[in-house]
Amino acid sequence: MTYSKPQLFFLTALRLFAGWHFLFEGFIKFLTPGWTAQGYLLSAQGPFAPFFQWLGSDALIGISDTLTAVALSAVGLTLILGIWEKAGAFIGIAMLAFFYLAHPSWPGIPAAGPSEGNYFIVNKNLVELAALGVLAWFPTGHLLGLGVFFNPQNQVQHG
């Protein structure tokens, strides 16, 4: 796939920014002693609330916490490094779908917590989810990222 310079610039910027966001969230969770998603999961709203409360139950919360931190970091790494970015984007889409459905910004459903903005159905989770879809189908890692080293068109010609 070939891009114009502005296309490549903004697609790469989008990839790096989304990766930055995921990786920072993952690192923070790893580094914060006693961090847990239990409050977020137990306070889930909407039709899928029982499922998320199950994920937040005492029996499962350890696994839920570890998976969250690992997956956030893994998605962040693939996007920032520019390798396996399609797989990373898909995992990221699945996670954002979870975050969205646990506290959907639907009319009549209370917000998860204090918010800096106002949302009607579409919130930032949903916007980032769509952005990851764009990144999955408009990859840039083979042009700017570790993918460069695995891109046959990009091999240095030895005379």
Place this chain on the structure above:
Amino acid sequence: MDKHHAAQGASKGRRKALKGLIGLPFIGGIAAGAYAEVRKKQQEKDQILRELNIEAERPDIASDMSGDPVRIGIVGNGGRGQHLVRVLGFATPAWVQAMQEQGNTGALEAYQSQENLNVKLTGVCDVFEVNAELAQSASPDCKRYRHYEELVNSPDIDAVVIATPDHWHAPVAIAALQAGKHVYVEKPMTHKIAETYALREAARSSKAVFQVGHQHRQTQSFITAQDIIRKRILGHVSLVQANTNRNSDNGAWQYHIHEKASPQTIDWDLFLGNAPRIPFNKEHFFRWRKWWAYGSGLSGDLMTHDYDRVNCILDMGMPRFVTASGGIYTHRDGRDVPDVFQAVMEYPDFTTGSSREAGLEKGMTFVYSATLGNQHWRETLLMGHDGTLELGNQLRVHADPNSTRYQHLIESGVMDPSVPIYAYDPASGNADGVTSATSKYFAQKGLLWTYRGGKRVDSAMLHLREWLGAIRNGTPVSCGIDEGFEEAMSAHMAGLSWKLGRRMEWDAATEQMIAQPGEDLDAVLLSPGRAIAGMMG
């Protein structure tokens, strides 16, 4: 390969490397940023916790329950009595069946996993046949005594649990202590002023162990709150507010009247005891809390909980002045105790310590406010110059924006007065300095802290266990005769203030309530009406 091609190849290689490794610096930046962020928060939290230095746990008092079983008699096996007997290990088959039918497996599991306190239930005295038989159904060793005098003097009884209506607390407790029996008596400790002195005398002159049933003294958060006061986290506490809000029939003491109740199944004369003689009356028997003749209304029934909750933390003792107001505003059903009630207790000489110049701060007011016509939750608050404590099963401390003690921490941004600087939940066993807005939000909803690891334990069981430990091993009790005296007398002052419409005063030197010449305060306290012209109830 000529020089030109070689240079071109090297340049391409460098460009490829640059393009390929574009993400690496970002990873370093993110890692450094995350580390710095977490470290900063952790340092702030550590600084706050170091400054506060609150000890969340208390050392375990060894209480060996081995040896001969303590033989217990229950006097008054109604709703509360049955609960106490159950936490002692004697659930009735009827209760077990009811829990099974309701599918309440949690209650059954809690009962089955209860610690064995090594006691026998050997006696029951209840004026209602059904209640007496219930105790006997829970324990094969349980003998029914028709009169409490027989029970307390029986050689088969070592200790007596008293859960009668209020007007029988002191007479039964005094008789038991005089017979050398250990006593656990429900709150309020007494119903009248004179018997409060008599019971104190009986407890002081007896070697038996005496405990008043304020089970919240076992609550872990209250023990932690004691440390918060000791460490002067709140500074000088000038105002305490505690509240009761209920809005149900049960909450207004409209209890179920048993279908088997009749003059044949109830010893009516014994129930009345020192109360005015009236003909058999089922409502008075089952809903005795609604009349001063047997109960003590919001002041004795519910304010005593809050008074003792605060007294066990502050140890402020007797108030100097008490003023009360209220009326029968939500349940005009023939009762003579108020259902909306406010009491203000003044402690002009009390202080929890000061962070300001000497002599500036002294004195405290305790405000109790209650209604049986609305159940909106109101926090119990201890308000000091340096901070505010929200007191419940969980604790939260907010620094005051104008605190002297925390001024430097607030100015440097380490402490944010809008979020708790300390939050504690005994269920999780974790103490934490809460510094973020979302943590605050979840903490307020009670969602971050759930019961995990440890099982839930009934605090009345712990309170009885403490009493049994004192009987067996001579360890102290947390709500003995002095605490009970303060609880009962302050409640009587509040009840009297409501009835007389004037401020009651306590003379600390003589340990007496100040009465007008010729005034019989006990007679006023027990009378059905109020002495205020134009006020009903």
